[in-house]
Amino acid sequence: MSAPARRAAMLVAIVAALAIGAAFLKRSDVYLLTLTMVYLMATFGLNLTVGYAGQMSLGQAAFFGIGAYVAAIALKAGVPFLAVMPIAAVACFVIGLALGFPALRVQHHYLAFATLGFNVLVYLILRNEEQVTGGTYGISAIPRPTILGVSFEGHLAYFHFTLASLVALGALLWWLLRSPWGRAFAALRDNPIRAESLGVNITAYTLLAFAIGAACAGVGGVYYASLVEFIEPGPFHFSTSLMMLLAVIIGGSGRFYGPVVGTIIIILLPELLRGSSHEALKFMQKWYLVFFGLAVVALMVWLPGGIVSLADRFRRRSTS
Amino acid sequence: MxxxxxxxxxxxxxxxxxxxxxxxxxxxxxxxxxxxxxxxxxxxxxxxxxxxxxxxxxxxxxxxxxxxxxxxxxxxxxxxxxxxxxxxxxxxxxxxxxxxxxxxxxxxxxxxxxxxxxxxxxxxxxxxxxxxxxxxxxxxxTQSSAMPKVARYIKNGIKAKTVDIMWVNNDFGKGGRDMIMKSLEAEGIKVGVDISTDPGQVDFSAAVLRAKQSNGDALFVYTNEEESARALRELRKQGYAKPIVGETVLTSQKVIELAGEAANGAVAHVGLTADAPxxxxxxxxxxxxxxxxxxxxxxxxxxxxxxxxxxxxxxxxxxxxxxxxxxxxxxxxxxxxxxxxxxxxxxxDQNGDLDRESFLTKAVNGKQVVVETLPPLGAK
Amino acid sequence: MGDLVQLLVSGTATGAIYALAALGFTLLWQAAGVINFAQGEFVMLPAFAMLAGLAFGLPVWLAFLIACVLAAIVLGAGFKQVVVDPLIRHGVIPLVIATLGLAIAVKSTVRAGFSAEAHPLPSPFPTGQLSIAGINVSYADIGTLALAGAIVIGLQAFLNRTVTGRAMQAVAQNTESARVLGIDVRRMVLYVFLINAVLAVVAALLIAPTYLAKFDMGDSIGLKAFFAAIIGGFNQTRGALLGGVLIGVLENLVGFYISPAYKEGVALVLFLGVILLRPEGLLGKAEERKV
The missing domain is CATH 3.40.50.2300 (Response regulator)
Incomplete structure (x- = not known):
């Protein structure tokens, strides 16, 4: 089997194992897996901005939140789920363009500053504009979708629905990055100056990457609202943006599967540890963020390419 | 041994x-x-x-x-x-x-x-x-059973006509603020300035200044522990001299410990306290x-x-x-x-709410002191 | 009128504390190209060091001095040696990420190893207030302004009047030519890290008595310092001062006259405006791309 075929077969096997295996898991574990996949939608999008366009964004949680609030309000008003998703995605895309256009003139750490500020502002609005967002009370009783008469109310059904959607979103991004248009992204990442000389409009592409990344977060937000069935401003604080950024970077920014590894580390692992009653694991849970923080520092020093790049290292070593 | x-x-x-x-x-x-x-x-x-x-x-x-x-x-x-x-x-x-x-x-x-x-x-x-x-x-x-007791104290205990309210903008603070407003109105007491503060807020100087400039007779403070302590410290720092009233949190052990002597004199209604006699x-x-x-x-x-x-x-x-x-x-x-x-x-009761005696407490020299025991609501 | 003066004074006092943290932030950027996202934690740690000192029965001033020494070793030299030096060649972004990780690690260590709760720290200034012509100003505000002011003036004098200070400025402006001039660049950069650490201890001493020492106190201070530095001008020491005071005063004014709910929003709007319209900051000079 060729390498890509082998990789595709492995992916299919993993997705199938997840889809079937979930039926044997506890309700709370299924919830956790679903939550991880929801965050993964946002970090996949962020990877586009950070990994491929090389920009640092600290505002992904704001788009995640905008998506969630748009979904909560629309779903409660009776708008069907299939209509809500594009609405949230387009809203985030447009806001991403509006924010990115002026901010990208200055680039790099300035974009980080601007997106961070944007996130704090969105958080304040979510908390204070009570008539629209429910303020600190949040919005509760957000319905789960029923599509073509099929209800995704149950935890397993919703898990499968989210898994299918995540695979679809992943496939879309994969195709995007492989298309001639998407190859410009890779060129951008690898050598911006050369890309420019080849006629790639850097600003336009970076802006698009940023806005598409924002739209992905918006879609993730829609699934989040429907999963938790309740939202309030807390989860969309800029500290979530920090964690998302760290997830992309420790996983391996600019590598397609990087965010998967990173999101498991920041969402799934700590939650699993939290639930354990074993003494050693309890200790781990208490100190998890300490190890995590130190690991980030160490990773930056020794393995700036992220965890996924480890595989490359081994491969290179074994072939040479 | x-x-x-x-x-x-x-x-x-x-x-x-x-x-x-x-x-x-x-x-x-x-x-x-x-x-x-x-x-x-x-x-x-x-x-x-x-x-x-x-x-x-x-x-x-x-x-x-x-x-x-x-x-x-x-x-x-x-x-x-x-x-x-x-x-x-x-x-x-x-x-x-x-x-x-x-x-x-x-x-x-x-x-x-x-x-x-x-x-x-x-x-x-x-x-x-x-x-x-x-x-x-x-x-x-609940806030709906505690706040009427607080309002009654503000009316009869300190005989205030106008009260300023400082509350924390989260579900807890907002619910309490809405309820105290209702209870004050029922007692015929006016609300002066209505000051919202943030959860986790550290700087209370503007909030306290607003209370100071108001012509209210007392201040009702309804925030979480740390914020209450910061507010009390700032009130003391700016020399606020009118009565400060709260519900449960304001005279809690943690607040008194954190606010130090700035807590002295604050009065609060408390459903449960470790200092109950x-x-x-x-x-x-x-x-x-x-x-x-x-x-x-x-x-x-x-x-x-x-x-x-x-x-x-x-x-x-x-x-x-x-x-x-x-x-x-x-x-x-x-x-x-x-x-x-x-x-x-x-x-x-049928809803899961409970009823029992409660207390009026005051912070005195770094300690919570019970000044009065109030009967259960159902006893009247 | 009395209100306004009082708001201005207390806002300036708060702003002065932000400015101290922001000052260190800009110094690090100028001299070493470091954007330190753990700056807030650099203020939090000394607060806990002082707390520990007080718990051993030390007087405030001694606890402060010990915290200064510890901070200089750990947050100054240690931070430079362990985190910055190995990373600086990778560029700005990896270093930013590393300081983000560092912030999480430091915060979580205090939380897991010491306490998740807030702790009071005694004020170095007497309570009460001074009344002049109907205007009341608390001694704490006066003391904060005096101490912060003295430090800022002292630092400026050091940078402009002494040989070492000028050498540091030369390094900040152009590392290469400074080296050609025979300046010991490594030592100058180390000095900047030490100064940043001590500024953080002073900020902790001033801020913890009213804000309480808590493992996550660095979040808001760090953010304010960060905003202040960018509003004033990322590459200007005076900019940090202007930014800090501007934020402190504006927050107070908006909190009082408009709505406390959007108090935090002022600094933000100003910050976003500056980023989008004048990225070099109000007092800053435009930076050329170094690549």
Whole structure:
């Protein structure tokens, strides 16, 4: 089997194992897996901005939140789920363009500053504009979708629905990055100056990457609202943006599967540890963020390419 | 020496109870705020429950079965609380204790209701028991039962005509502010300036200045522990001289400890306090201090008494059955004479709200002092 | 009128504390090209060090001095040696990420190893207030302004008047030519890290008595310092001062006259405006791309 075929077969096997295996898991574990996949939608999008366009964004949680609030309000008003998703995605895309256009003139750490500020502002609005967002009370009783008469109310059904959607979103991004248009992204990442000389409009592409990344977060937000069935401003604080950024970077920014590894580390692992009653694991849970923080520092020093790049290292070593 | 005798006594008890304890333990799950904005409240609540469980086990458990208590940290985040509630149910919890924060319990109680698991909360928002959930029970007063008492004190105790309100903009603060406004209006008292502050706010200078410039006769402060302390410090710093009134939090041990002498003179209505002049509460206070080397705030008493309510009702129904438990809670009366662990005579109504005596407290020289005992609402 | 003066004074006092943290922030950027996202934690740690000192029964001034020494070793030299030096060649972004990780690690260590709760720290200034012509100003505000002011003036004098200070400025402006001039660049950069650490201890001493020492106190201070530095001008020491005071005063004014709910929003709007319209900051000079 060729390498890509082998990789595709492995992916299919993993997705199938997840889809079937979930039926044997506890309700709370299924919830956790679903939550991880929801965050993964946002970090996949962020990877586009950070990994491929090389920009640092600290505002992904704001788009995640905008998506969630748009979904909560629309779903409660009776708008069907299939209509809500594009609405949230387009809203985030447009806001991403509006924010990115002026901010990208200055680039790099300035974009980080601007997106961070944007996130704090969105958080304040979510908390204070009570008539629209429910303020600190949040919005509760957000319905789960029923599509073509099929209800995704149950935890397993919703898990499968989210898994299918995540695979679809992943496939879309994969195709995007492989298309001639998407190859410009890779060129951008690898050598911006050369890309420019080849006629790639850097600003336009970076802006698009940023806005598409924002739209992905918006879609993730829609699934989040429907999963938790309740939202309030807390989860969309800029500290979530920090964690998302760290997830992309420790996983391996600019590598397609990087965010998967990173999101498991920041969402799934700590939650699993939290639930354990074993003494050693309890200790781990208490100190998890300490190890995590130190690991980030160490990773930056020794393995700036992220965890996924480890595989490359081994491969290179074994072939040479 | 003393410790050794206790150790032997405990060992003896454990041996005596050993055959009974061979049965599967009764699982109680705690969902508590061990970090985030609710860390102080959640930690106290958790410690209260732990202390009660320890005592109950030392005395032979519930119906001869050992109680196994595990607590998870909600990080003061409703989403996490919901996940933990699911986890507790998956693990086969008989009763769920917590969370304390109203925003969290409003979300997590949907899970315990779905699974028909009784759920005790430390939350004080009125909305919690107004959703027709038969599995939710309080461990404390609600804002709607406490605020009328506060308003009455403001009218009769300090004879204020106009009151300024400083509150924290979260579900807890907002609910309290709405309720005190209603209660003040009912007493014919006007509201001066209405000052909203942020959860986790550190700089209270502008907020305090607004209160200072207002012509109100008193200030009602309704924020979480740390913010209350910061507000009191800033009020003192700017030389605010009018009466400062609160509900439960303002004169809590943590606030007094954090605010130092700036807390002196603040008055608050308190549903539960470790300084209540009652023998049961004195005994609790002593045991809690010995165990955790700190004084319990009202949340510690909530957790402790709540756990003893679980014991009393379970023994009353004679079996470990969540549904029967919930049914037996309706209209239940538990007297402190028969069950000292509930601390005070308490009655539960059909919604899961409770009623009992309460106290008017004042911060004096770094201590909370009870100035008056107020009768239960139902007694009038 | 009395209100306004009082708001201005207390706002300036708060702003002065932000400015101290922001000052260190800009110094690090100028001299070493470091954007330190753990700056807030650099203020939090000394607060806890002082707390520990007080718990051992030390007087405030001694606890402060010990915290200064510890901070200089750990947050100054240690931070430079362990985190910055190995990373600086990778560029700005990896270093930013590393300081983000560092912030999480430091915060969580205090939380897991020490306490998740807030702790009071005694004020170095007397309570009460001074009344002049109907205007009340608290001694704490006066003391904060005096101490912060003295430090800022002293630092400026050091940078402009002494040989070492000028050498540091030369390094900040152009590392290469400074080296050609025979300046010991490594030592100058180390000095900047030491100064940043000590500024953080002073900020902690001033801020913890009213804000309480808590593991996550660095979040808001760090953010304010960060905003202040960018509003004033990322590459200008005076900019940090202007930014800090501007934020402190504006927050107070908006909190009082408009709505406390959007108090935090002022600094933000100003910040976003500056980023989008004048990225070099109000007092800053435009930076050329170094690549």
């Amino acid at each position: 003393n410790r050794i005798t206790t150790l032997f006594a405990a060992l003896g008890l454990a041996l005596a109870a050993a055959p009974a304890l061979a049965q599967a333990p009764i699982k109680i799950a705690g969902l508590v705020e061990l970090s985030g904005t609710g860390a102080t409240s959640g930690t106290n609540f958790d410690n209260g429950v732990k202390l009660a469980v320890k005592e109950i086990n030392a005395a032979g458990g519930i119906l001869g079965r050992r109680v196994e208590y595990t607590s998870g940290d909600t990080q003061s985040n409703p989403g996490v609380a919901k996940a933990l509630a699911q986890k507790a149910i998956d693990d086969g919890a008989y009763v769920v204790m917590g969370p304390v924060f109203s925003g969290s319990i409003l979300v997590s109680m949907e899970e315990t209701r779905r699974a028909e698991v009784p759920n005790f909360t430390g939350g004080e928002a009125a909305a919690i028991t107004q959703k027709g959930n038969p599995y939710i029970f309080r461990t404390s007063f 009652l023998p049961t509460v004195r005994a609790f206070d002593e045991k809690f201090q010995r165990e955790y080397r700190s004084k319990s705030d009202h949340n510690g008493l909530k957790g402790y008494s709540g756990m003893y309510v679980v014991k009393a009702i379970t023994e009353r129904i004679g079996k470990v059955d969540g549904k029967a438990f919930a049914a037996a809670m309706k209209g239940a009366k538990i007297s402190a004479k028969d069950h000292p662990g509930v601390l005070m005579d308490v009655t539960f």
